[in-house]
Amino acid sequence: MLIQIESRGGKDEAQRMFEQSLRSSWSDREIRRISWRPSGVDLRINHNGRFWFGSRHPSPSNESIVQRYWTPFGEYRESGSLGITVETNVPTDTNSRRVSAFFARDALSGATLLMHDGGVGGGQPGIGRSAFLAKTGARPLEVATSKNGPRLGLVVTRIDSPKVGANVARFVQQVIDFKAAVRNGATASTEFQQIEQSYKDYYAEFSGRSKRARIDALEYVSRHGDIVAALHEWRRPSLRPGDRTVKNRYIDLGVLKERRLIELYEVKPTCERSELYSALGQLMVYDRYADGTCKRHIVLPAGETIPADIAAAFQRSNISVIRFNIAGNEVAIAAG
Structure with a gap:
């Protein structure tokens, strides 16, 4: 059974361990310009020559968004600015499901896992959770929470795994491949739309279960x-x-x-x-x-x-x- 980590202290510790573990695996460091429309920021990153990641802990100055650890990932290149492929942001002071990533603990083994609900962003039609799950064939797991019933999520990695770098790289590559498929029109077929609808139906069925049930x-x-x-x-x-x-x-x-x-x-x-x-x-x-x-x-x-x-x-x-x-x-x- 997986249980979401909901306390601020528990999430702080899990985020610290995850960053430490991934930095040990992706050990090259530098400061790079991370760009997104319409802005960008200079950020200290770690990379393995193929993928990069950075992290920034929340600032209380912006109260218009859910406070979160900001953890972007993308494809690495030696020059120019770097683009963001996916983020594993975890809310800090709340457990808002508006933010796609969260930490969970396996009740049997005690292992802490980084989870993602599949809600990848991209700013263009065809990119979203149900389409991503349909393209990858990923099967979300049910995670128990203290409020509003269980939550569905994909396991990205165990945060202290010796394969944390490979696990995260696999997830980032899945998102890269998915976004490329959307751009190339591979997700526009009737067959794919039927598969995507099955995921939408599944989420609707899951979310619609009453608290009483x-x-x-x-x-x-x-x-x-x-x-x-x-x-x-x-x-x-x-x-x-x-x-x-x-x-x-x-x-x-x-x-x-x-x-x-x-x-x-x-x-x-x-x-x-x-x-x-x-x-x-x-x-x-x-x-x-x-x-x-x-x-x-x-x-x-x-x-x-x-x-x-x-x-x-x-x-x-x-x-x-x-x-x-x-x-x-x-x-x-x-x-x-």
Whole structure:
């Protein structure tokens, strides 16, 4: 699980470590003119002969913008001014999503990651988050926050990684290639527009999830054992002689007949795509026979809609849907 770093102190430390790590990798230094329309600034940069980066900590003088660490990147050249390809700016005093980059911590390993939501700028039509994700095929990860629900982001690099320079260079090159594709018209095809629309739909679906739905999902995760127990009680009266229920760390509930698995149940807390993809995979993996003799079921919360394409996949795979509902301490199971 990834958790956004939201405190000013935590972000200060992460930014310091990131800059230190990248400067160690891109060790050449000089002062160069960084230009953008209609202005520019002289900035101390580090580079590796191919890419450069600079950084400037926020000044409180400009109150019209979200205060942030300014961290621009671009292609290096030996003479002339340098242009900006992408920025990994992180807001300091707020956690505004108007700024595309942020830091996150992996709850399992403790590693700190630099994240970017894909919202690359460029000042010309066709450049934006959904188009960038569609061109690169990148898959954003969900990051937990303390307010306004989770956030989606791409991992740029672990900030203390020995490969931090290569990781950042890969991200900058992706943005360079994307912007070149836009200029060359490669993103204007009908096929690309359809792919881009799928990313727009995904973000709209993700952003549109209600706070209530997210709270429910957390409760359903915490009540997973209760749901499985209710499922067992729901199934037990109709067991045939010789049948018995089983479960382990991989199987929420199964029914054995003479040591052969004849039914398989997988419980998921939401109808989000990631959970449904996981359920599909688990039901396929743990149905060892794959000959149609094991009846497969996915158990989902009542009232949530399954995306049409995944519902069709369930139908093709002969996976039936069972619904659960939690009211107080009671869990109710019903066939879908």
